[in-house]
Amino acid sequence: MTAIAPPRGTKDILPSESAAWRWLLDTHRRVVEGHGYQAIETPIFESTELFARGVGADTDIVEKQMFTFSDRGGRSLTLRPEGTAGVVRAVAGNRLDQEIRPLRVHYAGPFFRAERPQAGRQHQFTQIGIECIGDRSPELDVEVIEIANSFFAGLGITGLKLQINSLGTPDDRSTYRRALVDYYRPHRDELCDDCRRRLETNPLRLLDCKTDQRFVAGAPMIWDSLSEPSRVYFTAVQAGLEHAGVDGSVNPRLVRGLDYYTDTTFEFWHETLHGAQNALGGGGRYDGLAELLGLPATPGIGYALGVERTLIVARALGTAPGPAPACEVVVCALGPASTLTCAAVARTLRSAGVRTVLDASDRRLDRKLRNADRLGARVCVIVGDDEVAAGTAAIRDLRDRSQHTAPQARLEETILSLLETSG
Numbered sequence: 354m355t356a357i358a359p360p361r362g363t364k365d366i367l368p369s370e371s372a373a374w375r376w377l378l379d380t381h382r383r384v385v386e387g388h389g390y391q392a393i394e395t396p397i398f399e400s401t402e403l404f405a406r407g408v409g410a411d412t413d414i415v416e417k418q419m420f421t422f423s424d425r426g427g428r429s430l431t432l433r434p435e436g437t438a439g440v441v442r443a444v445a446g447n448r449l450d451q452e453i454r455p456l457r458v459h460y461a462g463p464f465f466r467a468e469r470p471q472a473g474r475q476h477q478f479t480q481i482g483i484e485c486i487g488d489r490s491p492e493l494d495v496e497v498i499e500i501a502n503s504f505f506a507g508l509g510i511t512g513l514k515l516q517i518n519s520l521g522t523p524d525d526r527s528t529y530r531r532a533l534v535d536y537y538r539p540h541r542d543e544l545c546d547d548c549r550r551r552l553e554t555n556p557l558r559l560l561d562c563k564t565d566q567r568f569v570a571g572a573p574m575i576w577d578s579l580s581e582p583s584r585v586y587f588t589a590v591q592a593g594l595e596h597a598g599v600d601g602s603v604n605p606r607l608v609r610g611l612d613y614y615t616d617t618t619f620e621f622w623h624e625t626l627h628g629a630q631n632a633l634g635g636g637g638r639y640d641g642l643a644e645l646l647g648l649p650a651t652p653g654i655g656y657a658l659g660v661e662r663t664l665i666v667a668r669a670l671g672t673a674p675g676p677a678p679a680c681e682v683v684v685c686a687l688g689p690a691s692t693l694t695c696a697a698v699a700r701t702l703r704s705a706g707v708r709t710v711l712d713a714s715d716r717r718l719d720r721k722l723r724n725a726d727r728l729g730a731r732v733c734v735i736v737g738d739d740e741v742a743a744g745t746a747a748i749r750d751l752r753d754r755s756q757h758t759a760p761q762a763r764l765e766e767t768i769l770s771l772l773e774t775s776g
């Protein structure tokens with residue numbers, strides 16, 4: 354029978370990687386909770402309409418990348434390709450932002466996009482993110498960007514390139530869209546098939562095309578289409594970032610792949626990630642999103658960061674922790690007579706807070722010791738028939754291979770002091 358392979362574009366997170374994952378997720382939680390963000394969880398699948406309306410029917414995500422299926426009642430559902438639309442649905446839908454304004458929430462979990470898999474691009478991937486919902490002010494935009502920056506600093510990631518831009522109001526964007534169409538239309542026949550379509554449906558995406566880059570340099574700038582209030586707002590965001598000591602460059606070509614953005618948008622790039630996958634994360638303001646979802650107008654801003662991509666960078670820079678030991682102590686039973694004694698010893702050690710594995714297998718001692726090394730244990734407690742009879746145990750320090758005997762009644766204190774000194 355052939356072995357079943359994992360689905361395309363998915364990856365197992367193996368035990369050897371779990372310490373690095375935990376480090377990243379704990380660091381994020383610590384930073385965002387330090388700013389008063391509370392955890393929120395929304396369903397992994399939502400009605401397809403949420404993304405069609407929220408993210409935009411003409412975006413690549415909705416047109417090409419969604420995992421969509423019907424439930425038994427024939428309703429169209431989609432595995433969430435991003436988190437903002439679901440969080441806004443939950444927060445604005447429950448009017449939570451009326452009680453606490455703005456409502457600050459954070460999330461972490463799996464997301465799904467059917468993009469061609471490659472390093473840093475998967476069908477199932479993990480995002481961590483925050484959303485600050487219910488208010489609009491440049492200080493909140495600065496807060497959100499500064500938090501992402503502090504998170505990366507907490508991981509020891511250097512060499513980040515923060516790109517920021519403003520897409521202005523929906524009216525500003527319509528002005529810009531017209532300017533882009535006027536610029537691109539004379540080149541229509543030279544554009545790739547995708548871009549010919551984008552020219553009609555979503556002209557901002559023309560700036561993202563990898564094939565038609567030669568036209569991008571001469572394209573009009575969004576800045577020229579921004580209204581005065583949008584410029585004033587963006588200038589205040591830039592001033593706030595400078596004051597916070599957050600380095601960033603204004604990138605007028607940064608349009609992002611989701612249609613809900615207004616005003617401030619940003620991405621964090623790192624050169625370790627190449628080409629299309631160089632964004633570790635991104636976000637922006639989405640003041641019109643709630644209304645697109647049929648909810649009362651509710652401004653908001655947030656970001657999402659890719660965990661897999663961030664780990665690629667942290668590993669390349671050597672800041673991610675390696676595998677963590679599975680336990681501190683392995684208790685090895687040698688022979689059936691010692692199994693119950695060993696189980697009791699293991700229980701005592703665990704209740705003293707020592708991470709302990711019981712090895713009651715019938716393997717030879719040298720195999721058990723090798724296994725204990727692989728588990729990362731620092732101490733082995735060995736009990737055979739002689740030790741059972743004498744009420745003792747052999748204690749082997751796996752660091753220096755020294756071994757001595759101790760009475761079973763005093764094992765706990767002996768081991769605790771050994772772990773402390775070798776620690």
Ligand code: HAM
Pocket residue numbers: 434435436437466468473474475476477478479480482483484610611632633634635636637638639654655656657658659660661662
């Ligand atoms: P996004 O830029 O589409 O934004 O995704 C954020 C990050 O998720 C990307 O920068 C990348 O690190 C990671 N990511 C996206 N697709 C994949 C993939 N196929 N494989 C691996 N990683 C991936 C959003 O999703 C918005 N919801 C961000 C936001 C929050 N805006 C406002 N609030």
